[in-house]
Amino acid sequence: MRASLQPRSSLSHRPGTAALVAGTLASAVVLAGCATGTRSDADADVDFGASPSAGAALQVMGFGTGDEIGKVRHDRAVEAVGVDVTLAEGALDPQAFLSAAASGNPPDLIYGERDQIGTFASRGAILPLSECVEEQDIDTDAFVDPALEQVTFAEELYGIPEFNAVQITMANADLLSAAGLELEDVDGSDPEAVLAATEAMMRNDGGRLSVIGYDSKLPEFLPLWAKGRGVDLLSEDGRTAQLDDPEVVTALEQAVAVYDAQGGFPAVKTFRDSTDFFGAGNQFATGQLGAMPMEQWYVNVLNENSPDAPLAFGPVKGADGEVHAYATGSAWAIPAGASSPAAACAYIARMTETDAWTAAAEARADARETEGLVFTGVLTGNEEADEEIRDELVPDDPPAPWGDAIEAMYEANDNTFALPANPADAEFEQAWQDAVNRVLNGQEEPAAALAKAQEEAQAALDDAWAKWDDQQ
């Protein structure tokens, strides 16, 4: 056994072996020198108006037809475009996409988070879509503005947005009532009232948290809390981080104070992790959570799993009393080097047109009616479609409290903001989330953590923008 662990030094003295090693190294250096990226000048000549050739196929990465909203639109688009479409279902895996792109074999279409578009665009991984929009008569005026801004990089459109996730306030009406509170006390408009409500609703039995009064949903909702104090984390042009703005620091302090009042974030997270978030035993149904801001899709989870839970819904408001919501969502993009960009463009156009959304929403409304559930609407990222769906498919007088949820959702959708596309999306997000986590874990104070994050984020932005500017 031991002999096998010893180096066979005699081999290195043989000329043949030395030649092999030298040859391999030389090949490596030569091949390394030959390594090329994937940006191609040919992409400049993409013809989005070309007719798909017979038997053409479209490879789509990151999109699935798991529900009626996806399936109805997909079936409709496939029929209209007349190509075979292969779906690599599941969320877009950037690693898989980048590997495919780097090897010169990208899919024809990707479907990912809107906040990935800036990074992909700045690296030349996806194509600008202005010509696609023109060729397919895509009505960009119909899209929700913040959604469109998220996929617009350096004044060029790189993605077609769809869906809009917005936050609304969700609360346990019984806990509010027992504490003598109203929904307005926990809608975020008065941080001191939120803190007081937290203390009034929380329960601590024998040193263990048994009811969370209020959950600020950090780190993910820092942009929401900052906007509540009138500040965006990133400047409008996507070049300047604003993480150390005093209002952002105050917003973080107030959101963290809510956790501190309940024994600290670790206690809240530990308790939160032990609950059945997606099931009938969710925190609202079991009376273990007073209130929190949450994306609107969770309304459907609650409606399906705990329709009789004592719930109350309303919009999230800022310190100025105005409704606001941090919009996130998905987007379609066509990779550079895609083999069928025209078919991909046509497919996107059919997937995101108003008629597609209304057909899909109708299917969902029917399905929910069959299941005896309330159809709460769909936020499509397309204002025209949103309006049609609300007018024609959402029930006029839904039972309480779901009517309030629908009302709050559409109000939030009319008052969204988003962080602009930039070439350092991932680094920027990592910087502020790391900062919040350091505060939540008790390692740093908000001001120090955000000052450090500002440095990190700005350095990443400067570096990425400098590279982009050099390319232009």
Next chain:
Amino acid sequence: MTAAAPTALGGREPRPSARARRERNAGLAFISPWIVGFLVFTLWPILYSAYLSLTDYDVLNDPTFVGLENYQRMAEDPQVRLALWNTFQYTVLQVPLYVVVALALALLLQQAGRASGFFRTAFFVPKMTPPVAVGVLLLLLFNGEYGLVNEALGAVGIDGPSWTTDPAWIKPGLALVSLWGVGAAVVILLAALQDVPVELYDAARVDGAGWWRRTRTITLPMISGALFFVTVVNTIAAFQMFTEAYSAYFGAGSSTYANDAALFYVIYLFREGFAELHMGYASALAWLLFLVIMAVTAVQLLVSRRLVYYEGEQR
């Protein structure tokens, strides 16, 4: 010996016979699939990553040569120090725990007689659980308030810690969860235990040696080769800790919450390479890890010369 003698005296090696050449060529032909696989899928990526570590490379565009800039940045990057320190602490904690538990289970199994086959399988089955699932399981089992581990500790009057949120307890929690896959090492050590000649134990018993004495002076020396193998392999795996910690603290189990205490080196490397597209820097990070593991393994090999016994070895 006969072939080496002329060379040592300055003569030429005798030309191999035709039959020896045929046998050598046949041997090379048989192992050529492995050689090709090694060259294409191991050696080439290693060499290419060495080149990439000297470049600014975002995966999508051509690498730009930047010399030693990535290594310079690495030396100044506090996250590298943090990730290395976390990884080192975890390794120091996990490896001895893993080896001791594996050895204890193997010794128990050896006593199980005919039932040892069943238990061997039972211990090995958890090893087949996907590591991502193990990471998520960690959050449930080690939940500080309602997890099964703290419930059990509470039953004996111990107030369990916040395993998943307290920075001081995150690495111990991960080390304990790593025991989920201890079955692989148990199987190796059990095989080694079963190879220890029974005569040695009989002779020791005749001389009046008790269980502890027999274990210390016969069992451990006789299986020291297997123990060393398990230690080396597990040390390398500990330095490459990724999936369980990532899925519990950075991925599926927690989309945005993270804890610096769980930032292991490979997680940082993955984040730099695939999330932030700094593949040149990530390649440099990979080379540093390679050198660290190589140095640690070299120290282990040196130490093993004094502590590890190989049957048939001349001392």
